[in-house]
Amino acid sequence: MIEATIGRIIERVNALSLPGPGYTRPSYSPLETEAHAVIAAEAERLAMAVTHDAAANLFARLPGRDRAAPPLYVGSHLDTVPMGGAYDGVAGAMALAAAFVESGETPPVDLIVTVTRAEESVWFPVSYIGSRAALGLLTAPELEARRIDTGETLAEHMRREGGDPDAVLKGPGLAAATFVEMHIEQGPVLHKAAEPFALVTGVRGGLRYRNARVDGVWAHSGGAPREERADAVFALADLVTALDRHWAAILAKGDDLAVTFGRIDAASSEHAFAKVPGNAAFCVDIRSGHDAVLDRMDSILKEEIAAIEARRGVIFTLGAQSRSKPAALSAGLNTRIAEGAARIGRSPRHMLSGGGHDAAAFASAGWDAAMLFLCNWNGSHNPHEAMREADLALAVRTLAATFGDRQAKQ
Amino acid sequence: MIEATIGRIIERVNALSLPGPGYTRPSYSPLETEAHAVIAAEAERLAMAVTHDAAANLFARLPGRDRAAPPLYVGSHLDTVPMGGAYDGVAGAMALAAAFVESGETPPVDLIVTVTRAEESVWFPVSYIGSRAALGLLTAPELEARRIDTGETLAEHMRREGGDPDAVLKGPGLAAATFVEMHIEQGPVLHKAAEPFALVTGVRGGLRYRNARVDGVWAHSGGAPREERADAVFALADLVTALDRHWAAILAKGDDLAVTFGRIDAASSEHAFAKVPGNAAFCVDIRSGHDAVLDRMDSILKEEIAAIEARRGVIFTLGAQSRSKPAALSAGLNTRIAEGAARIGRSPRHMLSGGGHDAAAFASAGWDAAMLFLCNWNGSHNPHEAMREADLALAVRTLAATFGDRQAKQ
Numbered sequence: 001m002i003e004a005t006i007g008r009i010i011e012r013v014n015a016l017s018l019p020g021p022g023y024t025r026p027s028y029s030p031l032e033t034e035a036h037a038v039i040a041a042e043a044e045r046l047a048m049a050v051t052h053d054a055a056a057n058l059f060a061r062l063p064g065r066d067r068a069a070p071p072l073y074v075g076s077h078l079d080t081v082p083m084g085g086a087y088d089g090v091a092g093a094m095a096l097a098a099a100f101v102e103s104g105e106t107p108p109v110d111l112i113v114t115v116t117r118a119e120e121s122v123w124f125p126v127s128y129i130g131s132r133a134a135l136g137l138l139t140a141p142e143l144e145a146r147r148i149d150t151g152e153t154l155a156e157h158m159r160r161e162g163g164d165p166d167a168v169l170k171g172p173g174l175a176a177a178t179f180v181e182m183h184i185e186q187g188p189v190l191h192k193a194a195e196p197f198a199l200v201t202g203v204r205g206g207l208r209y210r211n212a213r214v215d216g217v218w219a220h221s222g223g224a225p226r227e228e229r230a231d232a233v234f235a236l237a238d239l240v241t242a243l244d245r246h247w248a249a250i251l252a253k254g255d256d257l258a259v260t261f262g263r264i265d266a267a268s269s270e271h272a273f274a275k276v277p278g279n280a281a282f283c284v285d286i287r288s289g290h291d292a293v294l295d296r297m298d299s300i301l302k303e304e305i306a307a308i309e310a311r312r313g314v315i316f317t318l319g320a321q322s323r324s325k326p327a328a329l330s331a332g333l334n335t336r337i338a339e340g341a342a343r344i345g346r347s348p349r350h351m352l353s354g355g356g357h358d359a360a361a362f363a364s365a366g367w368d369a370a371m372l373f374l375c376n377w378n379g380s381h382n383p384h385e386a387m388r389e390a391d392l393a394l395a396v397r398t399l400a401a402t403f404g405d406r407q408a409k410q
Numbered sequence: 411m412i413e414a415t416i417g418r419i420i421e422r423v424n425a426l427s428l429p430g431p432g433y434t435r436p437s438y439s440p441l442e443t444e445a446h447a448v449i450a451a452e453a454e455r456l457a458m459a460v461t462h463d464a465a466a467n468l469f470a471r472l473p474g475r476d477r478a479a480p481p482l483y484v485g486s487h488l489d490t491v492p493m494g495g496a497y498d499g500v501a502g503a504m505a506l507a508a509a510f511v512e513s514g515e516t517p518p519v520d521l522i523v524t525v526t527r528a529e530e531s532v533w534f535p536v537s538y539i540g541s542r543a544a545l546g547l548l549t550a551p552e553l554e555a556r557r558i559d560t561g562e563t564l565a566e567h568m569r570r571e572g573g574d575p576d577a578v579l580k581g582p583g584l585a586a587a588t589f590v591e592m593h594i595e596q597g598p599v600l601h602k603a604a605e606p607f608a609l610v611t612g613v614r615g616g617l618r619y620r621n622a623r624v625d626g627v628w629a630h631s632g633g634a635p636r637e638e639r640a641d642a643v644f645a646l647a648d649l650v651t652a653l654d655r656h657w658a659a660i661l662a663k664g665d666d667l668a669v670t671f672g673r674i675d676a677a678s679s680e681h682a683f684a685k686v687p688g689n690a691a692f693c694v695d696i697r698s699g700h701d702a703v704l705d706r707m708d709s710i711l712k713e714e715i716a717a718i719e720a721r722r723g724v725i726f727t728l729g730a731q732s733r734s735k736p737a738a739l740s741a742g743l744n745t746r747i748a749e750g751a752a753r754i755g756r757s758p759r760h761m762l763s764g765g766g767h768d769a770a771a772f773a774s775a776g777w778d779a780a781m782l783f784l785c786n787w788n789g790s791h792n793p794h795e796a797m798r799e800a801d802l803a804l805a806v807r808t809l810a811a812t813f814g815d816r817q818a819k820q
Contacts, residue, residue, distance in 0.1 A: 186633020223596020354633035
């Protein structure tokens with residue numbers, strides 16, 4: 001039953017994508033809106049009341065026994081990175097609601113299947129847009145951020161997909177409650193350990209320069225003497241290898257860190273094999289479970305840049321920094337979910353999340369927030385990411401056993 | 411007089427360009443053909459006989475006293491790299507012919523202003539196309555090389571611009587004679603030394619991988635553990651910094667070498683700040699005055715790649731290698747030109763050319779070939795390259811004094 005719901009929803013949502021490879025549903029795109037409509041239709045089959053907030057997030061409510069108590073929000077997002085993968089946790093949230101409806105059990109508090117907008121911050125340089133909007137935390141400058149492909153503002157896209165940016169700013173946000181997210185793990189840890197799911201203790205924060213560049217001096221690749229060159233590609237390679245060394249050193253000390261240069265562009269129509277490259281654009285993404293490590297790496301980045309500039313005669317321009325805070329999830333809620341898992345004979349590991357997730361935004365706003373990671377393989381944020389629907393069904397059963405008395409006894 | 415001819419021709423040729431910045435006349439493009447037509451019109455003003463060979467190279471002949479002796483070819487090319495600079499030596503060749511005509515002096519042998527095709531090998535992965543075609547050295551596989559922007563073959567482009575590729579293959583090439591080229595220096599050596607022109611002793615050879623790539627594994631920038639990553643950008647940065655170290659070491663030993671990664675492309679629609687990059691395309695250009703140094707660097711490149719592949723779990727694919735041989739220019743001809751320079755009170759330095767030039771193709775084919783380098787600044791192969799027309803006029807006067815009796819006495 002749970003498996004059938006999961007399979008159907010994943011199939012319907014993934015029919016909605018820009019041309020492949022992989023799946024591409026940009027944040028606040030018509031495709032994302034259509035994916036939300038799929039969930040709305042599924043919710044209405046279960047007679048759940050569907051509403052949208054001013055940011056066009058979707059909420060589908062199943063009434064609980066105690067209507068006055070803070071509700072249990074269970075959900076995730078449906079946007080993807082460009083050419084991303086096929087899996088997400090929204091299908092699990094709907095399957096959890098369906099399990100309650102089909103068993104005839106009323107959940108202890110209102111269960112709200114939550115589908116956020118715009119979680120993949122590759123499209124707009126803003127983190128956790130939908131969930132922070134729901135929480136009343138999105139700011140006016142953030143609404144002016146432009147989508148990387150269209151160049152139009154977040155406010156324009158939000159309005160076009162049914163939202164009301166002015167109302168988002170007025171708030172108020174949702175009252176603090178409980179939020180649980182099911183999501184594939186981004187790394188291969190669970191797959192290597194052959195474990196179906198895990199409980200997440202916290203979410204790494206990130207520090208990004210998305211529009212950095214280095215400018216050197218164009219010259220002839222055969223004629224310019226070495227000592228006269230200001231080669232943008234050699235300078236950038238120096239920076240990448242320097243940060244690689246620092247990354248290894250910081251990990252060796254036992255700190256948490258990840259460094260990625262996801263995009264390097266020295267490939268304009270002006271670049272050619274016979275020219276010393278005069279510029280290169282790049283982005284750098286630094287993540288850690290600890291804010292102090294992010295600060296330290298930011299200092300290191302700037303020190304290395306100063307040294308390379310002095311040595312090579314180039315000029316780096318980092319541009320705007322975007323940043324998300326590391327977030328601890330709820331230890332108490334994790335304990336409850338671990339007990340629920342034990343009731344169905346499971347003992348999931350506890351682990352840190354490398355990727356950012358909506359749950360981090362709710363946790364930062366003072367909610368009781370938790371996450372279940374699902375085993376995936378072939379990596380994540382790529383067309384080949386893979387997940388067993390049976391693993392998601394196990395996570396759903398764990399939550400049913402955690403939050404429902406009758407479910408627990410099945 | 412000489413200055414007026416030079417100024418007029420440079421202005422007319424540079425009116426022919428794709429939209430800026432800089433000047434772009436692709437090899438075997440209609441713009442290159444129009445630039446050749448400018449020279450043809452200038453030659454016809456001087457009653458010179460204009461012919462084209464099967465590769466659509468242009469020859470404008472001024473009869474000499476000894477019509478049976480091997481002629482003196484003086485010329486250069488008119489194609490440019492993308493967004494290249496404004497200067498070349500064809501204007502000087504025409505000015506030299508004009509100086510003879512206007513002074514009423516008959517040159518000792520036939521003077522043939524030569525305008526080659528397709529010298530800038532950024533467009534087709536083949537070196538010295540026009541001059542090697544004129545020499546009967548272009549091969550059938552080379553005629554199938556495709557232009558980087560259009561994807562059409564050299565044969566197709568040649569045919570469209572008035573050439574006959576089949577006839578190029580049949581030959582025969584030009585009989586050995588004398589070739590002199592005037593061209594801007596690619597480096598800033600003459601500008602720094604405040605010298606107007608120099609004599610070139612030889613031309614560096616080049617070894618290029620124009621379509622190399624490295625493939626890693628796409629992954630989530632926050633979630634993938636360091637030890638699981640196969641990051642294409644980190645791997646490529648390792649290669650760039652390794653070759654930089656070797657370059658410095660080889661220079662320190664007194665050998666001649668230049669290394670350039672002119673194009674790095676990790677900027678597809680699949681690349682994003684939140685993804686560990688799964689691939690990067692690049693080109694590498696290695697130049698030296700000595701073939702053995704090119705061979706040694708090729709071995710070093712492959713050794714470094716093997717080490718990086720083992721360390722990072724990536725795979726490099728170098729693709730086809732293109733190569734041009736280092737070429738020594740004629741010491742005897744340089745001595746004659748130095749004597750000509752002395753007659754007008756000049757003593758130009760002798761130097762090596764970092765860039766490849768048509769003169770190298772003629773020298774390799776056994777001709778007496780020489781080059782005069784002209785002072786330029788702001789580097790070369792870029793929109794800002796700059797040359798004094800007065801410096802080119804000095805080079806022209808030097809050649810007039812070298813090859814003409816009456817000119818020498820003026």
